[in-house]
Amino acid sequence: MATKPSRGAFIVIEGLDRSGKSTQAATLLERLQSRNIPVKFHKFPDRVTPIGQMIDSYLRSKSDLDDHVIHLLFSANRWELAATVEQTLNSGTHIVCDRYAFSGIAFTASKPSQIPFEWCRTPDISLPAPDLILYLDISPNKAKERGGYGEERYEQEEMQTRVREVYRRMREETMAVGSNRESENRPQWVEIDAGRSVEDVGKEIWIHVEPFVQPSGISKPIGRLWM
Numbered sequence: 001m002a003t004k005p006s007r008g009a010f011i012v013i014e015g016l017d018r019s020g021k022s023t024q025a026a027t028l029l030e031r032l033q034s035r036n037i038p039v040k041f042h043k044f045p046d047r048v049t050p051i052g053q054m055i056d057s058y059l060r061s062k063s064d065l066d067d068h069v070i071h072l073l074f075s076a077n078r079w080e081l082a083a084t085v086e087q088t089l090n091s092g093t094h095i096v097c098d099r100y101a102f103s104g105i106a107f108t109a110s111k112p113s114q115i116p117f118e119w120c121r122t123p124d125i126s127l128p129a130p131d132l133i134l135y136l137d138i139s140p141n142k143a144k145e146r147g148g149y150g151e152e153r154y155e156q157e158e159m160q161t162r163v164r165e166v167y168r169r170m171r172e173e174t175m176a177v178g179s180n181r182e183s184e185n186r187p188q189w190v191e192i193d194a195g196r197s198v199e200d201v202g203k204e205i206w207i208h209v210e211p212f213v214q215p216s217g218i219s220k221p222i223g224r225l226w227m
């Protein structure tokens, strides 16, 4: 049995639709579980809760909502789970999370309604911050070739191109030197070329994840987003 770390690591996987996040999250989960490393999986949107059901209906174009309203629902859907996330991490269990607040900003800020970036960020301020963000980078053109593309709202090349730009901006801001936050308390943002084989992407992900899931655990406290 692996010993329990002081607290678990919060690992978020981000990327465009069809960048392979769900596949890679499953692979990573298996890797951790096969090593008896305690881990829990979350996915946002969590379509099961009442708020999640509204989001699901919107994404499948079964209902329409004002862009601000859907943005706030996505954020509320994270806040619903925030206390659970903290408890899980504090109990020494790692979390692998398919999408988080970065998706929230990237997608809303990419809409034709041009909602300001700062407005998009506000509702997620002070959510538990991830320790590691694995950003699976793929060209919208390549993503389009993958199965199932276009089934849901936002799965259009033009939109995804803008989303990729916003992700780039967030990456730069997260990694920027001279930010007022302590560098050691800043989440680590890693960009991974997701245009390669599932195996190659999985291997690279593991190289980045391994240092975060050592038995010694993570000693720094859980961070807060954008604080």
Ligand code: TMP
Binding pocket: 017, 044, 045, 059, 074, 075, 099, 100, 101, 103, 104, 105, 107, 108, 153, 154, 155
């Ligand atoms: P999924 O394909 O990972 O289930 O995500 C559904 C869509 O919702 C995807 O196009 C990204 C988008 N999204 C937002 O617009 N805001 C958010 O906060 C999240 C988590 C996802």
Ligand code: MG
Binding pocket: 017, 018, 152
């Ligand atoms: Mg999708």
